Ligand code: HEM
């Protein structure tokens with residue numbers, strides 16, 4: 001595989017991804033409109049837009065939230081992660097259309113500013129069935145907005161990955177707000193069991209997926225290594241690691257990826273500098289460790305991205321004693337050259 | 346992901362796993378008139394033959410229909426003009442002080458005709474008193490009384 005092939009490959013994949021998103025969304029909206037018109041010919045265009053975009057946004061939100069744990073449970077789902085942010089921006093656009101149309105439909109007729117009307121038309125904050133559910137939708141939309149505008153890598157670098165990740169944790173709050181927006185809103189007036197069942201099933205599926213993935217990761221994090229020698233820890237047999245692939249070991253709370261590349265073993269920090277992707281779950285392409293999430297690359301011998309890129313991760317010492325791989329969990333400064341351990345046949 | 350981030354995700358999902366089901370269940374329990382499914386219904390069910398009473402108002406015509414034996418009852422709602430308020434539901438008054446505790450008949454759009462079945466319990470005194478309610482602004486738009 002050549003370097004240029006990889007680059008084109010990723011881009012093509014990105015385009016296909018976008019076309020698939022656009023196609024599925026259009027199909028959903030069309031189907032929704034058709035079914036609504038068949039079963040209720042009195043429906044107004046505004047109502048149709050409000051309902052089709054809102055339900056699509058909720059559907060997309062579920063897919064987006066499921067991708068993370070799905071990828072951790074099964075590598076085959078990784079292509080979904082590659083362009084998740086476009087899915088996020090699409091979801092936000094749908095929610096925005098729904099929100100703006102709702103504001104016009106329900107609040108534009110009075111002589112108060114529609115946004116003010118949204119908050120003052122109903123102030124039953126102490127009642128559940130009459131709760132001002134639209135305020136919940138508004139705050140969720142606000143969170144999606146902040147996430148959508150900061151989704152570009154420009155912001156990732158400027159805000160620092162730590163702050164950016166914290167910001168993106170708010171998606172869970174937004175999800176909660178959306179669930180309550182639907183449950184305390186339209187469900188109270190239409191009492192539509194299908195919608196309740198869908199919301200409940202979605203919630204149950206997401207919870208199970210996230211908890212399962214989290215507990216599995218927890219197991220990796222609590223691996224115990226009994227054999228130790230001069231700072232090195234015995235982690236596995238040489239044959240346990242395929243050529244061009246890695247195994248991940250968590251020693252002293254840090255995850256380290258041990259890669260086998262041609263006739264040597266190398267170890268680097270498992271966390272990608274881009275968005276923290278698991279480098280040990282990637283593979284070596286064109287001599288570079290390639291992150292499974294969005295394809296950032298690092299050289300196995302020094303943890304540096306090939307020029308012109310400037311990312312660097314920590315490297316570690318590996319040695320082989322007989323058939324065993326021994327790893328020293330004390331990191332070298334990011335980008336430090338290590339010669340790796342030669343595999344003798 | 347780094348370990349602290351993984352822990353944060355796990356904690357958030359443990360909290361969500363508790364809060365979400367409670368939220369959904371509570372809001373489901375407080376739905377007024379839990380039993381029946383009351384979606385918006387246009388003229389898909391056949392109209393009952395006997396017009397029992399009808400009111401012709403400026404914006405809509407409201408008719409109570411029944412069959413020969415007076416066993417089945419229907420509310421027929423015809424919007425004559427496009428309603429100004431899009432978020433309307435019809436309640437049948439049962440004396441509850443809280444509007445949401447009255448019997449929810451159904452939801453209507455700004456235009457069109459709708460038919461909703463009305464329950465008739467033999468031997469019980471019935472009222473045919475309705476409220477048109479804007480649930481977004483929590484306002485009664487109209488109330489329509491049919492004297493028995
Ligand atoms: C400014 C923000 C928002 C406003 C003013 C708003 C307003 C509304 C209103 C008035 C309804 C009831 C519509 C009806 O009865 O037909 C509704 C329903 C709904 N909303 Fe929102 N909403 C907002 C944000 C959101 C967001 C961010 C989402 C999800 C991503 C969402 C998802 C839904 C869903 C699924 C429904 C039920 C289906 C429907 O009737 O449309 N909403 N919203």
Ligand code: FES
Nearest residue numbers: 272274275277291
């Ligand atoms: S996390 Fe995006 S490339 Fe590694």
